[in-house]
Amino acid sequence: MTGEVAVLGAGMHPWGKWGRTFVEYGAAAARAALSDAGLEWREVGSIVGADTVRGGYPGYVAGATFAKALGWQGARVASVYAACASGAQAVNTARAQILSGLAEVVLVVGADAAPKGFFRPAGGDRPDDPDWLRFRVLGATNPAYFGLYARRRMAVHGDTPEDFAQVKVKNAAMGALNPYARYRKRVTAEEVAASAVVADPLRLLDICATSDGGAALVLSSMEFAHRHDVAEPVRIRAVSTVTPRYPNTVLDLPDIATDSAVAVEPPPGTFRASIASAVYEEAGVGPEDLSLAEVYDLSTALELQWYEDLGLCGQGEGAKLLREGATAPGGRIPVNTSGGLASFGEAVPAQAIAQICELTWQLRGEAGDRQIAEARVGIAANQGLFGHGSAVIAVR
Numbered sequence: 433m434t435g436e437v438a439v440l441g442a443g444m445h446p447w448g449k450w451g452r453t454f455v456e457y458g459a460a461a462a463r464a465a466l467s468d469a470g471l472e473w474r475e476v477g478s479i480v481g482a483d484t485v486r487g488g489y490p491g492y493v494a495g496a497t498f499a500k501a502l503g504w505q506g507a508r509v510a511s512v513y514a515a516c517a518s519g520a521q522a523v524n525t526a527r528a529q530i531l532s533g534l535a536e537v538v539l540v541v542g543a544d545a546a547p548k549g550f551f552r553p554a555g556g557d558r559p560d561d562p563d564w565l566r567f568r569v570l571g572a573t574n575p576a577y578f579g580l581y582a583r584r585r586m587a588v589h590g591d592t593p594e595d596f597a598q599v600k601v602k603n604a605a606m607g608a609l610n611p612y613a614r615y616r617k618r619v620t621a622e623e624v625a626a627s628a629v630v631a632d633p634l635r636l637l638d639i640c641a642t643s644d645g646g647a648a649l650v651l652s653s654m655e656f657a658h659r660h661d662v663a664e665p666v667r668i669r670a671v672s673t674v675t676p677r678y679p680n681t682v683l684d685l686p687d688i689a690t691d692s693a694v695a696v697e698p699p700p701g702t703f704r705a706s707i708a709s710a711v712y713e714e715a716g717v718g719p720e721d722l723s724l725a726e727v728y729d730l731s732t733a734l735e736l737q738w739y740e741d742l743g744l745c746g747q748g749e750g751a752k753l754l755r756e757g758a759t760a761p762g763g764r765i766p767v768n769t770s771g772g773l774a775s776f777g778e779a780v781p782a783q784a785i786a787q788i789c790e791l792t793w794q795l796r797g798e799a800g801d802r803q804i805a806e807a808r809v810g811i812a813a814n815q816g817l818f819g820h821g822s823a824v825i826a827v828r
């Protein structure tokens with residue numbers, strides 16, 4: 433056990449396509465989180481920004497950018513980049529500062545103003561960049577990868593396009609109840625099936641969009657929380673930022689080939705499963721203890737994979753768990769009560785932070801019509817390109 437930190441505040445800027453800069457979205461989310469915490473910006477001892485990045489290259493020094501937007505006040509500053517795991521890395525950096533005594537209160541911010549359409553590499557030749565290579569050598573866009581993974585699940589586990597559609601139906605129903613979501617409309621399985629094919633078998637409504645948005649958290653030491661009369665705050669109990677192990681025998685972009693397992697036995701679990709295993713071990717809990725989960729549904733098929741990687745069911749049983757209603761509100765383990773990326777879209781530096789905002793509101797009992805009864809333990813999980821693990825366990 434490494435020790436817990438308190439979540440004093442959570443805030444978001446609504447996600448969509450707003451045509452403004454990421455700085456505006458992040459500053460708005462930061463002010464909302466500070467208001468939620470009942471603190472002034474001048475009381476923050478450190479700010480950690482999740483970098484906004486384009487094509488694998490940091491475009492902004494996010495921590496200092498947000499500190500300037502809020503008004504220079506002398507706080508420590510840090511910026512982190514871990515692709516889609518940037519938010520969890522930022523939370524981990526903030527936690528380390530708090531537990532080491534460098535700061536009592538830390539503001540974590542992530543925001544993005546995403547390009548129109550799907551993500552693509554920046555211009556120029558970068559043959560040492562695996563992300564550039566998979567676009568230029570294979571033509572493997574993100575939707576192509578999502579489609580390949582869906583095909584693998586169909587071949588190995590017997591999943592069907594109808595199963596994938598039901599993930600979208602479930603998440604859209606929750607997103608319709610979330611005021612921060614971009615897409616607030618319920619959909620039917622028939623509407624998913626009627627949407628355009630993007631990467632067979634996945635259709636347009638099976639794949640998340642790119643979005644503008646921001647999310648922020650105010651974290652503190654437990655001592656600071658108690659001094660400010662927050663007797664039972666939501667607490668971050670564990671953060672996992674592990675990397676893969678060789679050999680990796682399942683295609684996991686941006687890597688464009690699998691490793692040989694002729695000389696070395698594969699590890700006992702996949703990379704994503706190791707992310708969850710590490711966070712469970714640190715937190716001293718298991719999947720049976722969870723009240724809810726926020727997972728990285730870049731596509732409907734990938735959400736089913738996360739069910740298995742988090743240990744919510746056995747390998748190949750993700751679709752069965754969905755069909756049983758276990759991952760819907762009222763089920764054994766509700767997943768993506770926020771509406772997930774299906775309802776939000778990708779705002780890369782913000783999305784792992786947004787997951788923790790949802791856990792915070794659920795664990796406080798403040799999620800309104802999305803509320804899961806008696807929520808006590810939640811997990812947020814995703815991964816970033818280039819081998820960045822990301823999982824957080826929050827408790828109340």
